[in-house]
Amino acid sequence: MRxxxxxxxxxxxxxTAFEVGLALRGPGVVLAAAVHGVAMGLVAxxxxxxxxxxxxxxxxxxxLGLLEIGLIVPTLVALVLGAAALxxxxxxxxxxxxxxxxxxxxxxxxxxxxxVVAVGAVVVATGSGVAAxxxxxxxxxxxxxxxxxxxxxxxxxxxxxxxIGVLISALARDRVQAIVAAIAVWAxxxxxxxxxxxxxxxxxxxxxxxxxxxxxxxxxxxxxxAGLIALGADSHVLGSLGTYVSLTLGSxxxxxxxxxxxxxxxxxxxxxxxxxxxxRERS
Amino acid sequence: IALWDVTGALIRGNMIEAVRxxxxxxxxxxxxxxxxxxxxxxxxxxxxxxxxxxxxENEIRGNASGLVLMxxxxxxxxxxxxxxxxxxxTGYAVLLKDVRDPRVVENEIVGNxxxxxxEGVEGSASEVLRNAIAYNAVGVELSPRSTLTFSANSFAxxxxxxxxxxxxxxxxxxxxxxxxxxxGHAAVDVDGDGRxxxxxxxxxxxxxxxxxxxxxxxxxxxxAFRVFERAARWSAxxxxxxxxxxxxxxxxxxxxxxxxxxxxxxxxxxxxxLLAAAIGTVVRPRLRGALG
Numbered sequence: 001m002r003x004x005x006x007x008x009x010x011x012x013x014x015x016t017a018f019e020v021g022l023a024l025r026g027p028g029v030v031l032a033a034a035v036h037g038v039a040m041g042l043v044a045x046x047x048x049x050x051x052x053x054x055x056x057x058x059x060x061x062x063x064l065g066l067l068e069i070g071l072i073v074p075t076l077v078a079l080v081l082g083a084a085a086l087x088x089x090x091x092x093x094x095x096x097x098x099x100x101x102x103x104x105x106x107x108x109x110x111x112x113x114x115x116v117v118a119v120g121a122v123v124v125a126t127g128s129g130v131a132a133x134x135x136x137x138x139x140x141x142x143x144x145x146x147x148x149x150x151x152x153x154x155x156x157x158x159x160x161x162x163x164i165g166v167l168i169s170a171l172a173r174d175r176v177q178a179i180v181a182a183i184a185v186w187a188x189x190x191x192x193x194x195x196x197x198x199x200x201x202x203x204x205x206x207x208x209x210x211x212x213x214x215x216x217x218x219x220x221x222x223x224x225x226a227g228l229i230a231l232g233a234d235s236h237v238l239g240s241l242g243t244y245v246s247l248t249l250g251s252x253x254x255x256x257x258x259x260x261x262x263x264x265x266x267x268x269x270x271x272x273x274x275x276x277x278x279x280r281e282r283s
Numbered sequence: 284i285a286l287w288d289v290t291g292a293l294i295r296g297n298m299i300e301a302v303r304x305x306x307x308x309x310x311x312x313x314x315x316x317x318x319x320x321x322x323x324x325x326x327x328x329x330x331x332x333x334x335x336x337x338x339x340e341n342e343i344r345g346n347a348s349g350l351v352l353m354x355x356x357x358x359x360x361x362x363x364x365x366x367x368x369x370x371x372x373t374g375y376a377v378l379l380k381d382v383r384d385p386r387v388v389e390n391e392i393v394g395n396x397x398x399x400x401x402e403g404v405e406g407s408a409s410e411v412l413r414n415a416i417a418y419n420a421v422g423v424e425l426s427p428r429s430t431l432t433f434s435a436n437s438f439a440x441x442x443x444x445x446x447x448x449x450x451x452x453x454x455x456x457x458x459x460x461x462x463x464x465x466x467g468h469a470a471v472d473v474d475g476d477g478r479x480x481x482x483x484x485x486x487x488x489x490x491x492x493x494x495x496x497x498x499x500x501x502x503x504x505x506x507a508f509r510v511f512e513r514a515a516r517w518s519a520x521x522x523x524x525x526x527x528x529x530x531x532x533x534x535x536x537x538x539x540x541x542x543x544x545x546x547x548x549x550x551x552x553x554x555x556x557l558l559a560a561a562i563g564t565v566v567r568p569r570l571r572g573a574l575g
Contacts, residue, residue, distance in 0.1 A: 021568040029565055050440045052544060054394040054418045058369065060440055064504030118564065125561035132554030141549040148553075194507030198499060207498040225501065232369060 012104075016111040023081070023115035024122070032119070033126035036073040040127035043069050044134040051135055056143035059231050067227045070127060070154050071220055075161040076186050078120040082165015083182035085112040086277065087175035105281060109274040113166050120158035124151065149230040153259065157223035160265035161186070163273075164219075170273035170280075189220045215258065219265040226258040286311045294319065304329040305346070308336065316341060326351045327365075338363060348375040349395070358385040368395040369420075375400045376419070384408040389537055395419045398441070402426045410458070411436060415537045421446045425454060425525075434458035437535030439466040442503065445485060447525045456483075462530035470533045483528040 023029070044051075047062025056063060086109070128151045139147075165182050172178035193214050201207030214221045229251050245254055284299070285307040286292055295317045299305040305321035308314060308330040320342045321327035327343040328350045330336055335357040343349045343363060347370040352358060358379075365376040374396025379385055384406035391414070392398040398419040399411065409431045416422045417439040425431075425447035432455040438444040444465060447454075456462055462478065470479035502508045 021571070024565055024568045025572060033561060033565070050418055053440070054367075058367075058394050058418065059420055059442060060418050061442055061504070062440070064442070068504060068506065122561045122564050125557040125564075129554045129557030129559075129561060132550055132557060134554075136547050136551035136554060137544060139550055140544070140547055144549055144553060147550075151557075191506050191510075194502050194505045195511075198502060198507055198511055201496050201499050205496060207496050211498055211501055224505070228501070 012107045012111065015107055016114050019111040019115035020118045023119050026081075026119070028077075028081075029119050029122060032073065032077045033123050036077075036123045036127035037130040039069050039073060040066070040131040041134060044131045048134070048138050051138040055139045056135070056146055056231070059228065063231050066131060067150060067224060067231070070124075070131075070150065071157055071223055072190060073127065074120050074123045074154060074158040075190065075220055076183075077123050078116055078158045078161035079165040079168075079182040079186045080179055081116045081119055082113070082162040083168045083172065083178040084175055085116055085166055086169040086273075087172070087178055105278050106274045109166060109170075109270060109277060113162055113270050116162040116165065117159050120162055121155060124155050124158055128154070146230045146232070149255070150227045153223040153226045153230075153262065156259060156262045156266070157219050160219035160262050160269075161189075163266045163269040167269035167273040167276075170276040189218050193218045193221060216261055219262045222258045222261045222265075226255045226262075229255050229258075285309075286314065289314070293317065297321075299324065299327075305343075308333055311336070315339065320344075322346065328352070330355055337361070343376075344368075346370075348373045348378060350377045351375070351380075352378065352382060352385075353380040354382070356383050358382055359388070360385070360390060361388040362390060364391045364393070366391070366393045366395065370396070374420075378402075379404050382409075385410075387411045388413060390414045391537070392416045392422075393418050397421045397424050399423045401429050401431060404429045404431050405453075406430060410434070412458070413536050415439070415535065416444075417441065423447075425451055427451065429453055431455070432458050433463055434461050435463060435532065435536040437464040437466075437532075437537055439464075439535065439538075445525050451525060456526060456528040457530050460530050462528040462532055464532040464535040465528070468528075468531050470531065472533045477533050479531045479533055481531075483526060483531040485526040 043062070043065045047060070047065060050060045050062040054060060132147065164185060168181050168185065169178050172181055197207060197210045197214050201210050215225055216222075249257065284294055284297065284305070287309045288311070290312045292311065292314045294306055294314070297319045299319065299321045301323045303325050305324045305327045306316060306319070306329070308328075309332065311330070311333040313335045314333070314337070316328060316336070316338045318340050322344045324346045326348050327341075327346045328338060330352045332354045334355055336352070336355050337359045338350060338361070339359070340362045341364075343365045345367045347368065349365040349368050350360060352360075360377060368374050368376050376392045376395040376398050377387065377390075378400045379402065381403040385404060386408070387399065387410070389412070393415065396419065398416045398421065401423065403426065407430070411431060411433045413435045415437045417437065419441045420443070422438050422441040422444040423433075423446070425445065427447075427450045430453035434457060444467070460478075462483070465483050468479065468483040469481065471481045472479055474480070
């Protein structure tokens, strides 16, 4: 006789495998991966001269471009797919069927999140793979460590974006509203918060608390800062606050702290989404 | 190597690593520092006061700072390679503080936090000529009220070519009608004389902002920061500019040649693994679906 947790674990595995397979067969996956691959390839080609000179272990316009572009497409894809994740089910009734078959609601939400993360991982791997292949003639094996960390934080930011997307999906009335909200949230996280910090910082003459708030409120900003530290950013790139934090905590701890912020942005939204969906189902 | 109150010294061909100051000069005069390799130290060359110092054809890499030259009179820094100085609090390839009539000529200043830091330089013969200042976080950092002429230098791949605030009226960006090469300049050379007809103007926009609020440097490179800089450039006047080069060069005079590297197998393997994982993840469920 099997224990209940084991049965639930197997049901979750099967549900996740089903959702991941469904998501990966979606029409937009190949397109998103191709777009990201081309974008990263272009940035790598434009920066080849720079990377040949100083590798990836220094902050240069080329390295900043790779970090910035690397975050844009995967986080957008994850937010939009996450926002669409639960509403597709409302329309085709699959969720109702799954619930009738005894599936747990939290498992359905988790399986949906993992499916979106799988798509995001494909997009990140495609872009990073293209960039690494192009850079192989220009950088050295020692540059694999910062490159690997940048891929990791990009993947984490993509996962956090997927989680925020699922939360939007749980709160929105319909699919269109969810997708529009997801695009707006992505614009806010990718650009809007930086604009607010720039404008408010220049008006107030101080930006320290604003930057801390931005890093805490924005997983994309946190990923970018962690990537900058991994690239060996100094006071001329990180600014006085970033340098103080980096020197006080040490680069490793500062990066770990930012990774924890991104992890929190993954766990909390999906938990709220599960609770919100549960409340809606019960009512 | 430390010299105090010495006249007429030659320091040549030494390899110095992991010390406090590779070469320390105090009140030294007529000194030639030539053909040394200095790495992994606090300062590669640290000179205080003295006169007629020449730092020539040295290879200086990976120190907290490279050449830290304070208060000497008569200084030439020529044909050195000064690279990879990225210490968080310093990271200057060349620091000139209160120097009269320095000449910085044909050096490769590459991959540093700051390529050339200028504080209180004066004298009508102060010149920075034909250097490659490339791939630094900041190419040249200027303090107000310095007097210096930049000509025939190549600025390439720096996050910020020139940083400066306050009065930069003493900085000239051409000599005898020859400006500098800027990798970010869209050159227009109608008459084919190798000089762009379009001025190269860089405004204080982003730099002025980060000078006033240094924490905002952390946003440099973001889309928002670039939009902010672009908008400020459109609305800028020459009076608010850090750089006004009336005769920018179309091609660099001293170009740093990238070392040719063989294909790095671990990096290529990492790329192939990532791509194979992505393709396999997408193709497998489609194949499974197609095969029923």
